[in-house]
Amino acid sequence: MIKPTTPIKAESRNLNFFYNGGNHALKSVSMPLYENKITALIGPSGCGKSTFLRCFNRMHDLYPGNKYQGEIVMHPDNTNILEQGVDPIEVRMRISMVFQKPNPFPKSIYENVAYGLRVRGENNKRMLDDKVEEALKGAALWNEAKDRLQDLAFNLSGGQQQRLCIARALATDPEIMLFDEPTSALDPIATANIEELMSELKQKLTILVVTHNMQQAARVSDYTAYMYLGELMEYDDTNTIFTRPSRKETEDYITGKFG
Amino acid sequence: MMSTNMTTETPPAPASALKNLGEVRAMIKRHKLNDYMFSLIGLLALTLALLTLLTLFTDLVMDGYQRFNMEFLTEFPSRRAAHAGLLSAWVGSALVMLVTFLVAVPMGVAAGLYLEEYAPKNWFSDLIEINVTNLAGVPSIVYGLLALGLFVYILDLGQSILTAGLTLGLLILPIVIVSTRESIRAIPIAIREAAYAVGATKWQVVYDHVLKYSYGGILTGVIIGMARALGETAPIITIGALTFIAFLPPTPVTDVAPFINFEWLSSGFTVLPIQMFNWLSRPDHAFHINAAATGAIIIVVTLLMNGTAIYLRYKIRKNIKW
Missing domain, CATH: 1.20.5 (Single alpha-helices involved in coiled-coils or other helix-helix interfaces)
Structure with a gap:
């Protein structure tokens, strides 16, 4: 059970989403993200979990014809980030994202991490140096990268690249960080590193993670949402979802009878 | 085993x-x-x-090896074949290429970028796309006729280096546009999304990423287009380039302030393929030797340009893996 006093960082209210062409991908999804907690989204392929995640940084705005209905409200300022008047760039300045496949820029390690700050007009070398170091430390990459900051990011291993992408997302001090299946392209050791990192990151920020891997959801998350066909089927603290789910569908999915 | x-x-x-x-x-x-x-x-x-x-x-x-010496490059054309040189032709070609470059690159890259990144995708942009592709196939003499009408008669730019540069610039514009668009399209969506996700604006994405990762391909297209322009004869003849020129255009850089002048733009000129054509049409066999030597030089320069394009692409792509 979720304690009613847990502070909420953001919540979707009756969120509907339509892809260009009319595919109704999210159906009245209402759920909170609790502050400094990790919320995991699980469900079979095509259930809308990535679509839901990408609403939080308005990624869908990059492609024409996509339509949101409903609200995603951020606290404490009560901004509805889906509102017409709210610039998606403003939203992305507050909520950063780590993608499924590591996608570093073909630039140096340093420039990859610094890019979010450069976009914000930060050009002070000292300031950038400090922030880059802080972000790389936060992403547990500093020891491996400190002597090769000017190396191309592509020369890092896959797991290191993903941690670099986390550092890039971290450097701008986001309030919420989105992880879209962050370990699906990584080996088990790199996966364990990323999971450990996520648990540390939640001291500072709120995390929403999409995962295909149910053990991962059970290991890292505090709350878990099970989605199916664009609907939120069940949302509860992770322990409850994995031990005593209240819906039969959730139990079937978690026990592997389905999905 | x-x-x-x-x-x-x-x-x-x-x-x-x-x-x-x-x-x-x-x-x-x-x-x-x-x-x-x-x-x-x-x-x-x-x-x-x-x-x-x-x-x-x-x-x-x-046929032409006897003329491979410095004199051939430093002499003006002459009635005596053995002393006739390419000076006015290669200087003319170089200056025309400079104008062509300055016209085709900014226009072509801007048009390609706009079509790929900014233009809404609808029937109108489809129409433009088809037309741009078609333009690449229009015979060069048609560009010559257009230039004669527009640049020489209507805009009164004369039979000048500027007119020739503008004409060839237009001629290779589709090549630049198409190569720009193709290089831009080769950039994975994941990279764009990564940039947008940290809060970049469209222009920041274009300037910091799209242009930086695609300029190798764009450059290749530009050089290949320039190599084509170098050998173009028909449109240059159409706009009325001279065939026998024993003077150089005023130099673009001077020793008095403001150190550059633009008089050369309105100067008469000739270019390498026209010089070659001129020598070839003489009855005297000695001139044919000059023509063959010029032909060999044009081919070498063209190959060098294409070689540079390939090298640059290789070198720039080396740091980019996707």
Whole structure:
């Protein structure tokens, strides 16, 4: 059970989403993200979990014809980030994202991490140096990268690249960080590193993670949402979802009878 | 090795399976024959094409090698073939290419970027796309006629370096636009999304990423377009380039302030292929030697330009892996 006093960082209210062409991908999804907690989204392929995640940084705005209905409200300022008047760039300045496949820029390690700050007009070398170091430390990459900051990011291993992408997302001090299946392209050791990192990151920020891997959801998350066909089927603290789910569908999915 | 181990460990296969294996092997052999056949045909086609070019080039070199000396590059054309040189032609070509570059690159890259990144995708942009592709196939003499009407008569720019540069610039514009768009399209969506996700605006994405990762490909398109423009004769003749020029345009850089002047833009000129054409049309065989030497030089310069394009692309792509 979720304690009613847990502070909420953001919540979707009756969120509907339509892809260009009319595919109704999210159906009245209402759920909170609790502050400094990790919320995991699980469900079979095509259930809308990535679509839901990408609403939080308005990624869908990059492609024409996509339509949101409903609200995603951020606290404490009560901004509805889906509102017409709210610039998606403003939203992305507050909520950063780590993608499924590591996608570093073909630039140096340093420039990859610094890019979010450069976009914000930060050009002070000292300031950038400090922030880059802080972000790389936060992403547990500093020891491996400190002597090769000017190396191309592509020369890092896959797991290191993903941690670099986390550092890039971290450097701008986001309030919420989105992880879209962050370990699906990584080996088990790199996966364990990323999971450990996520648990540390939640001291500072709120995390929403999409995962295909149910053990991962059970290991890292505090709350878990099970989605199916664009609907939120069940949302509860992770322990409850994995031990005593209240819906039969959730139990079937978690026990592997389905999905 | 694997297969021998396998056969010793597995129980003997029934006779029917072995017979099938024989058939499978025969079938693979039959199918592989197609591989050999095709690589043979491909190799033949390639050799034929290269041999033709090589023959042409050797022929030009054999005919013109006597003129491969500095004098050929430092002398003006002359009535005496042995003393006639390419000075006015190569300077003319270089200046025309400079104008062509300055016209085609900013316009072509801007148009390509706009079409790819900013323009809404609808029937109108489709129409523009089809037309741009078509423009690349318009015969160059048509550009010459357009330039004669527009630049020479209406805008009164004269039969000048500026007119020639603008004409060739227009001619290679579609090449630049298409290569720009293709290089931009090669950038993975994931990279764009990564940039947008940290809060970049469209222009920041374009300037910091799209242009930086695609300029190798754009440059290749530009150089290949320029190499084509270098050899273009028809449109230059159409706008009325002179064929016998014994003077140089005013120099673009001077020793008095403001150190640059633009008089050269309105100067008369000739270019390498026209000089070649002029010598070729003389009855005196001695001039044909000059023409052959010029032809060889044009081919070498063109190959060098294309070689540079390939090298640059390789060098720039080396740091980009996706």
